[in-house]
Amino acid sequence: xxxxxxxxxxxxxxxxxxxxxxxxxxxxxxxxxxxxxxxxxxxxxxxxxxxxxxxxxxxxxxxxxxxxxxxxxxxxxxxxxxxxxxxxxxxxxxxxxxxxxxxxxxxxxxxxxxxxxxxxxxxxxx
Amino acid sequence: xxxxxxxxxxxxxxxxxxxxxxxxxxxxxxxxxxxxxxxxxxxxxxxxxxxxxxxxxxxxxxxxxxxxxxxxxxxxxxxxxxxxxxxxxxxxxxxxxxxxxxxxxxxxxxxxxxxxxxxxxxxxxxxxxxxxxxxxxxxxxxxxxxxxxxxxxxxxxxxxxxxxxxxxxxxxxxxxxxxxxxxxxxxxxxxxxxxxxxxxxxxxxxxxxxxxxxxxxxxxxxxxxxxxxxxxxxxxxxxxxxxxxxxxxxxxxxxxxxxxxxxxxxxxxxxxxxxxxxxxxxxxxxxxxxxxxxxxxxxxxxxxxxxxxxxxxxxxxxxxxxxxxxxxxxxxxxxxxxxxxxxxxxxxxxxxxxxxxxxxxxxxxxxxxxxxxxxxxxxxxxxxxxxxxxxxxxxxxxxxxxxxxxxxxxxxxxxxxxxxxxxxxxxxxxxxxxxxxxxxxxxxxxxxxxxxxxxxxxxxxxxxxxxxxxxxxxxxxxxxxxxxxxxxxxxxxxxxxxxxxxxxxxxxxxxxxxxxxxxxxxxxxxxxxxxxxxxxxx
Numbered sequence: 001x002x003x004x005x006x007x008x009x010x011x012x013x014x015x016x017x018x019x020x021x022x023x024x025x026x027x028x029x030x031x032x033x034x035x036x037x038x039x040x041x042x043x044x045x046x047x048x049x050x051x052x053x054x055x056x057x058x059x060x061x062x063x064x065x066x067x068x069x070x071x072x073x074x075x076x077x078x079x080x081x082x083x084x085x086x087x088x089x090x091x092x093x094x095x096x097x098x099x100x101x102x103x104x105x106x107x108x109x110x111x112x113x114x115x116x117x118x119x120x121x122x123x124x125x126x
Numbered sequence: 127x128x129x130x131x132x133x134x135x136x137x138x139x140x141x142x143x144x145x146x147x148x149x150x151x152x153x154x155x156x157x158x159x160x161x162x163x164x165x166x167x168x169x170x171x172x173x174x175x176x177x178x179x180x181x182x183x184x185x186x187x188x189x190x191x192x193x194x195x196x197x198x199x200x201x202x203x204x205x206x207x208x209x210x211x212x213x214x215x216x217x218x219x220x221x222x223x224x225x226x227x228x229x230x231x232x233x234x235x236x237x238x239x240x241x242x243x244x245x246x247x248x249x250x251x252x253x254x255x256x257x258x259x260x261x262x263x264x265x266x267x268x269x270x271x272x273x274x275x276x277x278x279x280x281x282x283x284x285x286x287x288x289x290x291x292x293x294x295x296x297x298x299x300x301x302x303x304x305x306x307x308x309x310x311x312x313x314x315x316x317x318x319x320x321x322x323x324x325x326x327x328x329x330x331x332x333x334x335x336x337x338x339x340x341x342x343x344x345x346x347x348x349x350x351x352x353x354x355x356x357x358x359x360x361x362x363x364x365x366x367x368x369x370x371x372x373x374x375x376x377x378x379x380x381x382x383x384x385x386x387x388x389x390x391x392x393x394x395x396x397x398x399x400x401x402x403x404x405x406x407x408x409x410x411x412x413x414x415x416x417x418x419x420x421x422x423x424x425x426x427x428x429x430x431x432x433x434x435x436x437x438x439x440x441x442x443x444x445x446x447x448x449x450x451x452x453x454x455x456x457x458x459x460x461x462x463x464x465x466x467x468x469x470x471x472x473x474x475x476x477x478x479x480x481x482x483x484x485x486x487x488x489x490x491x492x493x494x495x496x497x498x499x500x501x502x503x504x505x506x507x508x509x510x511x512x513x514x515x516x517x518x519x520x521x522x523x524x525x526x527x528x529x530x531x532x533x534x535x536x537x538x539x540x541x542x543x544x545x546x547x548x549x550x551x552x553x554x555x556x557x558x559x560x561x562x563x564x565x566x567x568x569x570x571x572x573x574x575x576x577x578x579x580x581x582x583x584x585x586x587x588x589x590x591x592x593x594x595x596x597x598x599x600x601x602x603x604x605x606x607x608x609x610x611x612x613x614x615x616x617x618x619x620x621x622x623x624x625x626x627x628x629x630x631x632x633x634x635x636x637x638x639x640x641x642x643x644x645x646x647x648x649x650x651x652x653x654x655x656x657x658x659x660x661x662x663x664x
Binding site: 029048052105110 | 348
């Protein structure tokens with residue numbers, strides 16, 4: 001059986017368990033998870049709070065703030081704002097904190113630093 | 127209705143049929159030329175399924191927006207807001223916020239781990255055959271429901287736009303749309319399809335932007351006045367408040383919550399959206415494409431708010447409901463009111479193109495899944511060469527196209543929004559738990575994946591079959607019968623948590639442990655992109 005998809009790539013001979021156990025990779029994993037997990041929980045809570053308000057707090061959502069603009073409309077538009085803001089925040093976080101370390105690990109793997117038998121396997125870089 | 131609102135005479139629409147068809151034919155001709163040009167160097171499987179991974183982030187982001195903004199988004203949401211006011215706005219918000227799940231948790235990791243299909247990722251570190259088959263079955267199920275919705279949407283749109291109201295005429299139009307779609311996919315593969323999506327997304331967003339600007343201009347760019355106009359025309363001040371559609375009973379309130387859950391969790395599990403992430407060369411481009419699509423989709427959904435209330439104010443809910451095509455006719459009627467036959471012709475051509483493009487995207491996803499996951503990996507046991515696999519994919523396109531045409535003819539006249547929400551609920555139940563578990567939970571096992579996928583898929587479909595959508599209500603698919611023992615029209619609130627629970631239970635009860643080396647490989651690949659990125663020069 002095996003994974004037919006990636007047969008010919010540069011990473012065929014890599015000892016992935018060794019890569020996984022390096023401090024550098026653990027740092028990347030921690031940085032990734034400690035950012036995306038709390039943020040995902042936060043936006044889901046905010047979204048469901050909004051859905052529940054629209055569902056069970058109709059009176060509150062119908063309060064007119066300015067002209068015909070209601071609390072519900074403002075909260076709905078704020079969902080758009082928060083979505084755009086989280087998107088921007090994630091991109092800037094990835095560019096600063098994730099991409100540099102990820103590409104460092106990638107280059108080390110491609111430079112055969114983690115090969116199983118210590119000798120370079122596969123073609124050299126093109 | 128007040129005298130201020132000039133009535134839209136639906137009968138006038140018939141005079142514009144020729145113009146509509148002319149604009150539509152022009153669109154088909156232009157895109158066909160592009161598809162043929164784009165397909166000149168379709169040689170390998172990567173070319174056919176993943177467009178040779180040659181698209182840039184912004185191009186792919188626009189194509190994702192094209193895939194995502196289906197007829198249900200444009201016609202469905204505008205109509206829902208025009209008739210049900212604030213409750214329709216919920217669709218816009220759910221459909222948009224859902225993209226954060228895709229951006230933060232799924233897109234890049236998936237791009238780094240897979241090759242062509244969703245099953246590539248799900249079966250990466252689990253037992254290949256059973257997981258691949260399960261993933262392919264759920265892919266086909268989700269695509270089929272989504273396809274039905276689009277084809278049914280085509281049918282009801284025709285009745286309004288081309289003035290064809292008899293069943294046979296509409297069936298003929300569905301056959302024409304289906305045949306066109308098969309041609310695009312056969313000739314163009316993923317590259318041709320992606321170009322159609324890009325063109326269509328730009329036309330759709332531009333058309334919606336013009337109409338939004340126009341509506342706002344009528345009300346002096348004052349949103350409050352527009353809302354006031356909508357209330358005045360409808361004579362119902364509750365149009366601006368939540369609950370008009372879902373606030374009636376305690377059951378319908380739970381239904382609203384269920385819909386909200388399915389919407390926000392469905393997007394990141396839609397196979398045709400996931401497959402788009404493979405058309406870009408790197409994870410960074412995958413991220414860029416999601417960012418582009420979030421902006422485009424978000425801005426478009428802001429337009430739908432104006433268009434929906436604009437249709438409520440300028441056309442009026444009564445006229446919309448009485449028109450052929452019903453709720454779905456709000457956006458075209460608004461276009462006719464604003465810009466006469468020319469704008470209507472443009473908007474209807476765009477709506478047609480939307481259906482055509484979305485159907486093409488769905489078809490290629492389903493065909494890739496069948497050819498790559500079931501044929502190449504299971505039937506031919508990995509011994510099929512790429513050329514045979516592509517041949518199988520092309521034949522599958524024809525079969526799926528014919529099924530969609532048949533299904534569309536029978537689903538014609540049925541509720542489009544229901545079918546799309548069903549596809550979202552099925553996707554969130556069958557796919558999302560396994561996607562998240564296999565990316566983030568080290569201990570996850572094959573048994574957990576199978577329990578979650580089959581459990582979630584069957585729970586979602588069975589609950590829908592037993593819901594008032596299928597039987598027991600005036601608006602049901604089978605109005606005569608009544609076997610609706612499940613009270614909610616959207617199964618998400620039951621089937622999604624159940625699928626997460628089954629994935630957990632199947633794993634903790636599994637005595638088998640999965641290969642730790644494969645888990646390490648998947649984790650390293652998903653986070654670093656090694657092997658999936660172009661080799662760096664050093």
